Amino acid sequence: MKITEDTIRHVAELSRLEFGDNEIGKFTAEMDSIINMANQLSTVDTEGVEETVQVVDRDTVFREDKAEHWQTKDELMKNVPDQANGFIKVPVIIEKDENE
């Protein structure tokens, strides 16, 4: 798989990252070599091997439905840069309506 500058731009947008033009070229090359390294895995013959979604040997781990209070609001909100009236305050996130 060939990683192009467009791929990097697209992934950056999805991840809400902003790259300068010189960075795009650098990441394209780096990402391309990372993906190609990972692609070595595809040379392994997996014919007839069942697909797995887990590498840890666990199965069907359930918790009983019991409510517990772990952290207080104040403890958790310590990580919040900006807050107001108990809410986490963030730059406005509604998407603008484009009326037809």
Next chain:
Amino acid sequence: MNFKSTIGLEVHFELKTKSKIFSPSPVTYGAKPNTATNVIDWGMPGVLPMVNKDVYRLGIMVALATHAHILPTTHFDRKNYYYPDNPKAYQITQFFQPLARDGYVEIEVHGKKKRIGIHEMHIEEDAGKNTHGTNGYSYVDLNRQGVPLLEVVSEPDMEDPDEAYAYLEKLRKIVQFTGASDVKMEEGSMRVDTNISIRPAGQKELGTKVEMKNLNSFEHVRLSLAYEEKRQQQVLLSGGQIQLSTRRFDEASGKTVLERVKEGASDYRYFPEPDIAPDHISQEWIDEIAKTLPKSAAERYDDYVNKFGLKPYDANVLLQTKESSDFFDGAVAAGADPQLAANWMNTQVNGYLNDHRVALADVKLTPEHLAEMIKLIKDGTISSKIAKKVFAETIENGTDPKKFVEEKGMVQLSDLSVLEPMVKEIVDNNPQSVEDFKNGKDRAIGFLVGQIMKQTRGKANPVVVNKLLNQELASR
């Protein structure tokens, strides 16, 4: 040119659990912002989400009630997106192996029965709630983050807005009577997204679909779909193309408004959730859950009308909520006459709940109380008039009806040895009424009954009094 519509619905139900799907944070409604969350909900490094067994149990109930095939092996996946309502930057959902597939719901529209297929249903976590300020900021409350949801995805089997409406009503009723969800649109425990495409009649391939999100009532679903049908027809007829897009329904204008155009579908980069083990759902567990499945609304309706002889209207009023139907069933099980219990439920009880804006669960009246009160009416101990006083006391304070009636001396006077001489005396003292009665004036009886009621402070049994008065007057 004639067009055909193709409609599919995605419905989210909040499942009724005490704790969240992957963390033991309490599930609350209306709590202060960010007071019902913990490190797992916030996606802090090093935390381990663990699946709430009841989320599966409730989901399986809905799967059973909609004839869906429950997958023996499921697992969770990450749906990646960046949005402040979810601090993890991914939602844990079931993308590759959902809880169940291939169910159906039967609807009846325009006198025609039709099966609407359910493509699949899966369990997942809800996201936090955003409030948008006008000052350039949004405010995030993460209490809803991690609340368990069941998403039910229909097949695109609906051909007009009325079918979509009927499907929603039926699905809501089915889920409501499993007890798995509160199904309240106004509180967000049921949420509906729709998608609709149209194509010229005779064309095989489907048109481009438009999605509509966050519709807040069934009526809005119907109105917005009807509007879209017309709008898309006009676009096609004028030579335009439908854009793959998301629109929203504007209540004030009754129109749908473009929100955003979708480019490239799957940018969520789903992959299996590495923190959660795959789940095997055994047939034994499914059978166990099936045994606990409450009777459906359809089964109850059949009982009410065919076994108890209730009018279809009364049965439907009782079946508006599972709570009222359960309450009624409880009263009948406690020995209440079904017709009388239905009358009391649908008039007095509902009247009280509406007047006081409370739910059945919030009042002190129990099904046993209602049954006892109805027995007191039926065996003539109290009159219906007195019963209203007893009812007011019981629903307000939870007082035992029988005890209340005895303590307050409300027992109805039916004793002939007391009433007979009283009737004679009253008739003797009112010769004018006797005259009126003989001249065919029915009001005369009413006047005399009133006199006796006055003398007994309303305790005389009106049925007995009427009978005695008629006898006495006829003999004069």
